[in-house]
Amino acid sequence: MSTEVTRLIQSHRSIRKYTDAPIPQEVLEDVLASVQWAPSSHNVQAYSVIIVRSQEAKQQLAMLAGGQKWVEECPVFLVFCADLYKLKHACEMNGEQLAPEGVENLLVAAIDTALAAENALIAARSHGLGGVMIGGIRNNPRGVADVLGLPSLTIPIMGMCLGYPDQDVEQKPRLPKRAVFHEERYQSEGIAEALEEYERISADYYERRTRGKVTDGWTKQMADYVNKPRRTHMKQFVEEQGYKLT
Numbered sequence: 001m002s003t004e005v006t007r008l009i010q011s012h013r014s015i016r017k018y019t020d021a022p023i024p025q026e027v028l029e030d031v032l033a034s035v036q037w038a039p040s041s042h043n044v045q046a047y048s049v050i051i052v053r054s055q056e057a058k059q060q061l062a063m064l065a066g067g068q069k070w071v072e073e074c075p076v077f078l079v080f081c082a083d084l085y086k087l088k089h090a091c092e093m094n095g096e097q098l099a100p101e102g103v104e105n106l107l108v109a110a111i112d113t114a115l116a117a118e119n120a121l122i123a124a125r126s127h128g129l130g131g132v133m134i135g136g137i138r139n140n141p142r143g144v145a146d147v148l149g150l151p152s153l154t155i156p157i158m159g160m161c162l163g164y165p166d167q168d169v170e171q172k173p174r175l176p177k178r179a180v181f182h183e184e185r186y187q188s189e190g191i192a193e194a195l196e197e198y199e200r201i202s203a204d205y206y207e208r209r210t211r212g213k214v215t216d217g218w219t220k221q222m223a224d225y226v227n228k229p230r231r232t233h234m235k236q237f238v239e240e241q242g243y244k245l246t
């Protein structure tokens with residue numbers, strides 16, 4: 001049984017081409033209002049969102065994200081930041097000191113940020129907009145922080161291009177359900193076979209979508225993706241921003 005909301009969620013696909021139509025202010029405001037209604041760990045609300053419309057800033061961010069042209073082409077680019085800066089203020093207002101220590105604080109802020117971002121994307125889609133999240137901003141987090149004037153204790157986690165879709169792409173198939181959902185206890189026995197099946201399904205999809213340029217399926221792509229450390233500069237950046245990870 002489906003609802004309007006579940007049908008919207010289940011028709012998701014990332015959109016990377018947009019028409020020239022601007023996003024009306026009242027639509028954007030409704031999207032941003034939805035951001036703030038995401039649940040939040042202990043209600044810390046440890047995120048901030050920078051709304052970027054200026055062409056110059058979008059161009060800089062597109063470059064910093066590894067030359068992703070949809071970042072400069074979208075009418076609105078949102079940057080979701082994990083943010084303990086205002087919690088530092090809250091502490092100081094009350095004669096306390098923030099202790100931005102340990103991985104847990106960063107996890108809490110990053111989780112809050114991601115939940116807020118997904119709310120934005122769903123809300124935007126309900127208005128007929130399309131979009132794509134952009135983790136590429138973590139390629140050059142210091143550059144992004146400089147462009148956006150981010151203070152200490154703020155970490156750019158992901159960007160989001162938003163605009164009216166100018167493409168109609170096929171949905172990317174997801175893993176078979178048995179590789180994701182488990183009744184009562186994790187059922188590791190079925191995983192290998194489910195991944196074999198997904199390799200075939202996803203290889204077919206990529207072959208269609210790239211007109212034969214990509215023939216590897218998900219397992220082959222992931223084996224090549226997660227076999228090396230990525231964005232190793234993030235640890236130093238996070239520490240420079242005032243988080244102590246140990």
Ligand SMILES: Cc1cc2nc3c(=O)[nH]c(=O)nc-3n(C[C@H](O)[C@H](O)[C@H](O)COP(=O)(O)O)c2cc1C
Pocket residue numbers: 012013014015016065068132133134135136137158171172
């Ligand atoms: C946190 C996050 C970061 C992402 N970063 C990028 C990115 O930098 N560039 C991009 O084109 N897509 C990016 N994506 C989109 C994913 O590639 C996409 O969601 C995934 O391949 C599944 O495809 P679909 O969204 O069309 O279903 C990102 C998605 C997430 C959730």
